[in-house]
Amino acid sequence: MQETRLDTARIRAARRVIDPIFLDTPLYRCEALEPALGCTVSIKLETANPVRSFKARGTEVVANLLADSGSRAAVCASAGNLGQALAWSGRGRGIDVTVVASRFATVTKLDRIRALGARLELVDGDHEMARERAAAIAQYDGIRLVEDSLDIETCEGAATIGLELMETAPAFDTVLIALGGGALATGVGHVVKTLAPEAEVICIQPLGAPAMTHSWRQRRVVTTDSTNTIADGVAGRYPIPAVLSDLLLVADDAVLVQESSIIAGMRLLLTHAGLVVEPSAALGIAAILEDPDRFAGRHVVTIVCGSNVDVDAYHRWVGAAPIHRS
Amino acid sequence: MQETRLDTARIRAARRVIDPIFLDTPLYRCEALEPALGCTVSIKLETANPVRSFKARGTEVVANLLADSGSRAAVCASAGNLGQALAWSGRGRGIDVTVVASRFATVTKLDRIRALGARLELVDGDHEMARERAAAIAQYDGIRLVEDSLDIETCEGAATIGLELMETAPAFDTVLIALGGGALATGVGHVVKTLAPEAEVICIQPLGAPAMTHSWRQRRVVTTDSTNTIADGVAGRYPIPAVLSDLLLVADDAVLVQESSIIAGMRLLLTHAGLVVEPSAALGIAAILEDPDRFAGRHVVTIVCGSNVDVDAYHRWVGAAPIHRS
Structure with a gap:
C-alpha cells in the first residue's frame, strides 16, 4: 500500500490521549439482524458515550x-x-x-x-x-x-476504532464505513489495510450527497451543487483533496444508497438490535439491503457511528407518530 | 457488614470466565438527562451485547x-x-x-x-x-x-458490574438497581457495600410486583397473589429467603414506583439518551422522577439492565403508533 497521511504508530499514541470513556466501545455480533441481511453482522457501537458519536x-x-x-x-x-x-x-x-x-x-x-x-x-x-x-x-x-477530515488528528482519532476492530477474533471479511468528509473512512481504512489487508473496506454515502463517492470513482475531486439526504452527518459537497488521496489508497469500494434504504436500515437496527441511530449510522445496513448477494455468507462489521437524532424526526422516519416530549 | 453469600474474591474470579463481550460495558455521564432529573446521572449500559441484557x-x-x-x-x-x-x-x-x-x-x-x-x-x-x-x-x-438469584453464580456474574462501577472516578453517591429475583441487587450491592460502604444502594421495583420490596421492608418473605406490571423482567411473586437475607445486608432502601413513572423513564431515556430500554431498565429513572428531592445534587448511577422489548409494545408505551415491521 502507498502511504496515506496516517501513521499507525501515531494512531496508537492517539489512544493514550483520548479519554477512555470514548475507547474500547462495544463490538458484538448481532444475530437477530442476520436473517434479514443474509450475512454475519457485527456492530461496532460508537453511541454509548457522552456525545453519542465517534467524533x-x-x-x-x-x-x-x-x-x-x-x-x-x-x-x-x-x-x-x-x-x-x-x-x-x-x-x-x-x-x-x-x-x-x-x-x-x-x-x-x-x-x-x-x-x-x-x-x-x-x-x-x-x-x-x-x-x-x-x-x-x-x-x-x-x-x-x-477542520474535520483535513486535520490529521481527526483522522487519527477515528482510526483508533480500526485498532479496536483489529483486536477481535474471529476476523471479519468486510467493514462498512459511513463516508462524509472522510476522517472515519480513511482513519479506519488505513488501519485495516495496514494490519489486515485482506479485509474489504467499503465506504457508503447517500445518493443525495455523493460528492466524495463520485470523487473516489473518478480519482479527482468532484463537487456537487447541493445535497438532499436525511443523513446530515455526511452531507458535504466539497471533498478535501488530501483526504480523497488517502481514500483512494484505502477504500476497496464506495457505494451510494437510497434514502429509503437508510430508513429501512434504521428500522432494522431498532427492531432487531434495539438501537436508535442517526441516518449516517445506518448507511452500512442500507448497503447490505441494497446488494445482499454481495455480502451473502460474509462476516460484515458495520460502524454505528452516531445516535443524535431529533426524536420526532426519527419517529417519522421509522414510521411512527410523534411522541409526547418529556 | 455481616457476610452475604457473596465473596469479592470469587466475583473477581468470575470475571475471568465470562466472555469479555459482556464485560467492561459503557459507563458514562449523560448530561442531557440531568435537567429533567435534577441530579448528576451516569448510565451503566448492559444492552450492547449479543443478548441485550446483563444476564x-x-x-x-x-x-x-x-x-x-x-x-x-x-x-x-x-x-x-x-x-x-x-x-x-x-x-x-x-x-x-x-x-x-x-x-x-x-x-x-x-x-x-x-x-x-x-x-x-x-x-x-x-x-x-x-x-x-x-x-x-x-x-x-x-x-x-x-435458578436465577438463588444460584450464587448468577449473583456473582451480576456482581461483576459492581466491580466495574468501583473502577470509575469520580465516585458516585447512589446506585439505582432494578429489583426482581435479587441477583443484580445483591450482587452489585455486595460489591458496593464492601468496597465503597458510603455509597447508597437503592433497589427499585414496580408497585405492581412488590413482593421482594415488601419482604425487605418487613424483613421476612412476603409473597403476592399476582403481578401487574409492564416490567416483565422483575415480575416475581415468591422471593427466595437466602436472597432476601443478602438483600437485607446490602440495600439501603427498596422503593416501589408506578407504571406511569416507568413509562416516563423509558421516554426520557429515548429522548435524551437515545436508548431503547425495556421497562425494568427504566426503574432507576422512574425512582428519580418520583422523588427528585431525594436525589437533588447527587451523582446517581443507574444500571440500564436490558433492552429486549417488543417494538410495537414499546411504541405504545412511549406514545407512538406501531411501526411497519421489517
Missing part, C-alpha cells in the same frame, strides 16, 4: 494538542456531532470553543452544543457555508480552525 | 462450571432474558439448554431463545409456574436447574 475520539486528540501548546480557543464548522465533541473535549481543558453550523442542522445537536458550553453561530446556508464562516472566524480571531 | 454475566459463570464438570444439559425458568443468556452461554459450550417461560412472556424474548438453539417450553401461567415446571424437568431429566 470525540478525534476532538480529544485535537484538544489535547491545543492544551499542550497553550491554546485557549478553537473554532470548527459542524453538522452537529463534531461540534458537540469539540465542545466536550474543549470544556474539560479550558478551551473556548466556537461552533459554526447551518441553521438547518438537527435541533438536538445544536441544543447539545450549547449545553456543553460552546458558542454556537448559525449560518443561513449549508455545511459548506458553515465551513467558510468558521475559517473566517479563525483568521479574524487568530484561533485554531479545527 | 449473560451470570450464565457465563454457570455454563463454565457446567462445562468443567462435564454436564451436557441445563434447564431454567425465565421471563426471557435469563433464557436468552443461558441459551447463548450453553450453545458455545455444547450444553443443551431448555428454557421454561410463561406463554405471556415478551414475544421477541421467546423468539430469541428459540433462535439461539434452546428448547423452549411454555406454561399457561406466570413466571412462578414456569419456575415450578423447570424444577420438575430438572428432577425428571436429572439435569442442572439454573
Whole structure:
C-alpha cells in the first residue's frame, strides 16, 4: 500500500490521549439482524458515550494538542456531532470553543452544543457555508480552525476504532464505513489495510450527497451543487483533496444508497438490535439491503457511528407518530 | 457488614470466565438527562451485547462450571432474558439448554431463545409456574436447574458490574438497581457495600410486583397473589429467603414506583439518551422522577439492565403508533 497521511504508530499514541470513556466501545455480533441481511453482522457501537458519536475520539486528540501548546480557543464548522465533541473535549481543558453550523442542522445537536458550553453561530446556508464562516472566524480571531477530515488528528482519532476492530477474533471479511468528509473512512481504512489487508473496506454515502463517492470513482475531486439526504452527518459537497488521496489508497469500494434504504436500515437496527441511530449510522445496513448477494455468507462489521437524532424526526422516519416530549 | 453469600474474591474470579463481550460495558455521564432529573446521572449500559441484557454475566459463570464438570444439559425458568443468556452461554459450550417461560412472556424474548438453539417450553401461567415446571424437568431429566438469584453464580456474574462501577472516578453517591429475583441487587450491592460502604444502594421495583420490596421492608418473605406490571423482567411473586437475607445486608432502601413513572423513564431515556430500554431498565429513572428531592445534587448511577422489548409494545408505551415491521 502507498502511504496515506496516517501513521499507525501515531494512531496508537492517539489512544493514550483520548479519554477512555470514548475507547474500547462495544463490538458484538448481532444475530437477530442476520436473517434479514443474509450475512454475519457485527456492530461496532460508537453511541454509548457522552456525545453519542465517534467524533470525540478525534476532538480529544485535537484538544489535547491545543492544551499542550497553550491554546485557549478553537473554532470548527459542524453538522452537529463534531461540534458537540469539540465542545466536550474543549470544556474539560479550558478551551473556548466556537461552533459554526447551518441553521438547518438537527435541533438536538445544536441544543447539545450549547449545553456543553460552546458558542454556537448559525449560518443561513449549508455545511459548506458553515465551513467558510468558521475559517473566517479563525483568521479574524487568530484561533485554531479545527477542520474535520483535513486535520490529521481527526483522522487519527477515528482510526483508533480500526485498532479496536483489529483486536477481535474471529476476523471479519468486510467493514462498512459511513463516508462524509472522510476522517472515519480513511482513519479506519488505513488501519485495516495496514494490519489486515485482506479485509474489504467499503465506504457508503447517500445518493443525495455523493460528492466524495463520485470523487473516489473518478480519482479527482468532484463537487456537487447541493445535497438532499436525511443523513446530515455526511452531507458535504466539497471533498478535501488530501483526504480523497488517502481514500483512494484505502477504500476497496464506495457505494451510494437510497434514502429509503437508510430508513429501512434504521428500522432494522431498532427492531432487531434495539438501537436508535442517526441516518449516517445506518448507511452500512442500507448497503447490505441494497446488494445482499454481495455480502451473502460474509462476516460484515458495520460502524454505528452516531445516535443524535431529533426524536420526532426519527419517529417519522421509522414510521411512527410523534411522541409526547418529556 | 455481616457476610452475604457473596465473596469479592470469587466475583473477581468470575470475571475471568465470562466472555469479555459482556464485560467492561459503557459507563458514562449523560448530561442531557440531568435537567429533567435534577441530579448528576451516569448510565451503566448492559444492552450492547449479543443478548441485550446483563444476564449473560451470570450464565457465563454457570455454563463454565457446567462445562468443567462435564454436564451436557441445563434447564431454567425465565421471563426471557435469563433464557436468552443461558441459551447463548450453553450453545458455545455444547450444553443443551431448555428454557421454561410463561406463554405471556415478551414475544421477541421467546423468539430469541428459540433462535439461539434452546428448547423452549411454555406454561399457561406466570413466571412462578414456569419456575415450578423447570424444577420438575430438572428432577425428571436429572439435569442442572439454573435458578436465577438463588444460584450464587448468577449473583456473582451480576456482581461483576459492581466491580466495574468501583473502577470509575469520580465516585458516585447512589446506585439505582432494578429489583426482581435479587441477583443484580445483591450482587452489585455486595460489591458496593464492601468496597465503597458510603455509597447508597437503592433497589427499585414496580408497585405492581412488590413482593421482594415488601419482604425487605418487613424483613421476612412476603409473597403476592399476582403481578401487574409492564416490567416483565422483575415480575416475581415468591422471593427466595437466602436472597432476601443478602438483600437485607446490602440495600439501603427498596422503593416501589408506578407504571406511569416507568413509562416516563423509558421516554426520557429515548429522548435524551437515545436508548431503547425495556421497562425494568427504566426503574432507576422512574425512582428519580418520583422523588427528585431525594436525589437533588447527587451523582446517581443507574444500571440500564436490558433492552429486549417488543417494538410495537414499546411504541405504545412511549406514545407512538406501531411501526411497519421489517
